Amino acid sequence: MRLVKVAQSRIAEVLGPGDIAIDATTGNGVDTAFLARTVGTEGLVYGFDIQQKAICATGELLCTLGLKNRALLIMENHADMAHHIHRRHRTRIRAIMFNLGYLPGADPAIVTRTGSTLIALEKACKLLAPGGRIAVLAYTGHPGGQSETDEVRAMANSLPDNYTVTVERPSNTLKSPPELIVIDRLA
Ligand SMILES: C[S@@+](CC[C@H](N)C(=O)[O-])C[C@H]1O[C@@H](n2cnc3c(N)ncnc32)[C@H](O)[C@@H]1O
Structure with a gap:
């Protein structure tokens, strides 16, 4: 199974209607x-991206699938995500997905950067409700990707005991395999 699908299936284990x-x-x-x-x-998804192109593409896909009214799309750095979450939702966030790197087919210079990724991940860990899960899909093949992946893994591994971390990586395929870092908040 492709790691994007694995990330979704890990999230599906903890996320449900109304979340x-x-x-x-x-x-x-x-x-x-x-x-x-x-x-x-009954649920809601907050979606962040710094590119207009990505926000438009996401909006169009949601419209096509009849899902537009279940998502709030925000053109913003994910390091600032906390400012956009409605107060009444702050204790109810069950899942947060990061798919790092750049938008396929778009400008590869617009890419996630280690500094803002780590800030966003720290915010995400605080926002996550007990019982919730974060999935970070990190890529190692582009410039800066390996160090970003290493830093994200190191940050996850340094979280306090009420978080658990698992890492999945295909071991038999690519020269620069992607990595899926899953963080669970226990309490
Ligand atoms: C690999 S793509 C995401 C693919 C997406 N999950 C999908 O299902 O199509 C990475 C995205 O991260 C966005 N991005 C880069 N830096 C960001 C940041 N600081 N905050 C929010 N989005 C960012 C890029 O614009 C790009 O669209």
């Missing part, structure tokens, strides 16, 4: 659509 979720990197909207489908008509 609140965050897509920290909407890109073309594939994960946002997955989250919107999973939270159902």
